[in-house]
Amino acid sequence: MLNRVVEPGDEAGGRWVHRTGAVAAVRRLGEHGPPPPGLTARRWAGYRARAERADPARDLTAAHEAGVRFVRPGTAEWPAQLDDLGDGRPIGLWVRGRPGLRTWALRSVAVVGARACTGYGAHMATALAAGLAERGWVVVSGGAYGIDGAAHRGALAAGGATIAVLACGVDRPYPRGHTQLINRIAEQGLVIAELGPGEHPTPSRFLVRNRVIAALTRGTVVVEAAHRSGSLVTARAAQRLGRFTMGVPGPATSPLSAGVHELLRAEAELVTDAAEVVELVGAIGELAPERHGPVVxxxxxxxxxxxxxxxxxxxxxxxxxxxxxxxxxxxxxxxxxxxxxxxxxxxxxxxxxxxxxxxxxxxxxxxxxxx
CATH class of the missing domain: 1.10.10.10 (Winged helix-like DNA-binding domain superfamily/Winged helix DNA-binding domain)
Known part of the structure; x- marks a missing residue:
């Protein structure tokens, strides 16, 4: 019920649910009276209108038919690192796929970047993801065109693990051109989302989805990004959460690398391959090989x-x-x-x-x- 009522990233609603408790919050939605403390009358009216239209039983039936489960905070499969989002923590996650989300998230890295990427960017994302997968790391991305798709494909090609975090219902693959890819991820890995079955994406939902990618993983690698790229939102969220933030440099003349270069100037770590990523996010002693020219x-x-x-x-x-x-x-x-x-x-x-x-x-x- 609350997953339908509180929009992803709604900190006011999240604060109310966390303080009240899920059962008491649902009961309060059905009562008349003034809004709870901390909520405006307008916001409260919106919550009640959504609650009237919500049908949790129908959602659970649709999820069961699609092989989807609902994971909520406090259960064994919930990734505790998402609690770092505070009041912006998801009410719960819809999960499609057999592996355990909590276990996979413990050793995961996000690889994100531009949708309209260059051939160089696609190559780097694929190589990074394959290298991470070969080293036993789970590659997390958003399932979008460009860098996201290249990262998922690189992990799958290496026989590794990958998670797609969607800005819509997990039963509605988006973009539609990636339906086959997302279905394959669900078979070999995990597809997760905050939004309930049948929900469609919006521009704002893509942005708030990025905070989940940042919080879920040990670090975020941005491969290509223009100055206004949504992938920079993921990187900045990772920085705020104390996660490792990394960037792959590109040509100085490329607008698609301008955002990454600005990120690198703001104290992100420069990486060029999977070994350098693992050196940052991995255990002590997992060092990248020393780089040197040929010996004459x-x-x-x-x-x-x-x-x-x-x-x-x-x-x-x-x-x-x-x-x-x-x-x-x-x-x-x-x-x-x-x-x-x-x-x-x-x-x-x-x-x-x-x-x-x-x-x-x-x-x-x-x-x-x-x-």
Whole structure:
């Protein structure tokens, strides 16, 4: 009943229900008299009008026929992290799918972003979600076109777990073009929503839905987002709730990455793959591998030998005494190191002089080109 009466995100209604209790709140809706403390007459009249039209028995029958269950706060399947939303906590959730919501939510990450994403964004979302799924993390998103759909597909392709949080009834897949995808998620994972069976989405419902995605997960990754993207609402909600907030950088000239870049400037964490995400949201010791460029033969030389090698010009030969002066060492030391370098293929002897081999010239150019 209350799920039909109190709109998602209605903190005034949530505060009243939490303080009064569900049974007492339903009983109060059927009584005459002034509105309860904290509720205006207009809001109270709206609640009572909705209560008159509500039919909980019909909702439960429709849910049962669609393989849907209703999960409420205080039960074993309720994810306790949703309580962080305070008075904005959902009255309950309609859940479609066999796995336990509470267990899956404990190890989950949200991957969200633009609907009209680029090929780069879709690729990154798919790769991130697949990598997270392979590491045993549940990927949560909103089931929409673009980044959301790519994230769900990436997790499913990796044989992993994914949850779609809808802004409509779980028995009414939206967008319709994702009906097959959402049905597949329900078969392999979970589809959840605050709204009852048959409810349709509205722009405001998409925005308040995002707070559930943020609260349900350990962290939120934004792949692509313009300045006014709804996915930034999810990221900001995650920040307010103390969750990890991450962004995937894109081209500086891309409007679809402008919102992400602004998010990164506001203390979000920059991530480029699943390993970096897990390093933030995972347990102690789940570290991403160190990043470094390719190792070239010159990198294996000790500093004194490298100084002798660097003393040789690119295209001419030098006698050993000239090499010693340029390297700042003795002639005997320079000669010993030149023979060592010759055995390694870096230099060759030409009469009384020494010169670089082609291998050393190429390696030196690569080394100088590196920042």
């Amino acid at each position: 033969p010159r990198d294996l030389l000790d500093p004194d030998t490298l100084r002798v090698l660097d003393a040789l010009p690119a295209r001419t030969a030098l006698p050993a005494d000239a090499v010693a002066r340029a390297a700042g060492t003795t002639q005997d030391d320079a000669v010993a190191r030149l023979y060592e370098l010759r055995s390694l293929g870096h230099v060759e002897r030409l009469g009384d002089g020494w010169q670089l081999t082609r291998q050393a010239t190429t390696s030196g150019q690569e080394r100088r080109n590196r920042p």
